[in-house]
Amino acid sequence: MNxxxxxxxxxxxxxxxxxxxxFHSGEIVMVGVIEKDNIDExxxxxxxxxxxxxALHGGEITKVNHSCNPNCGINLNNAGAHDFIAMHPIEIGEEVTFDYAMRNYIIEHFPYTCCCGAKxxxxxxTGWKDLPESFKSTYKGYVAPYLIEIDVQLKN
Ligand SMILES: [Zn+2]
Structure with a gap:
């Protein structure tokens, strides 16, 4: 199956x-399925x-690597899980990537240097909290909804 x-x-x-x-821009690349919800850590x-x-997602979607210049973003699906959506056209053989800051406000578990190789x-x-505005505007429409809610709350 392909x-x-x-x-x-x-x-x-x-x-x-x-x-x-x-994949065309806007197309679903991988469908997220939650394996374990409400984990407290x-x-x-x-x-x-x-x-x-x-929550913990199950399956191969958990193997997608971080990039500071990702080709996928996040969309909350009807089941409450995160799908990966193509932000740009993706060619055959290209690595599927997203930015961890698209779904985590604070990144506590990747203290080491990023080696994504992007320009x-x-x-x-970094998490969303420490993400420069220039990245945030590029990722508009492609991040976990709660991150936008936090930003709105902080501004008010
Ligand atoms: Zn990087």
Missing amino acids: NGYELLTCKDKGQGIFATKQ NHSHASQMGEFRY NCRGRI
Whole structure:
């Protein structure tokens, strides 16, 4: 079965998800399914779903790597899980990436240097809280809704 992506082992950063077909901008690349909801801890594979709510997604979507210049963003689906949506056209063989800041307000578990290799790499994997405005505006419409809610609350 061809879902449009496959899990491969890359030379320098472990495993990653790669496109096996082309995706148009706005197309769903991977459908998120929540495996375990309401876990009370923020850990490296947890997705933040609310200010104090974390969930674990299941399946290969958890293998998608971070990039500071991602080709996917997040959309909350009807089941309350995060789908990955193409922000740009994605070519066959291209690695599917997103920015961890799109779903986590604070990143506590990636203290080390970012090695995504993007030209605009921030050098460190930061959460939404520490994300520069220039990134936030680029990601508009592609981040977990609760992050936008926090920003609105902080402004008022
Ligand atoms: Zn980076």
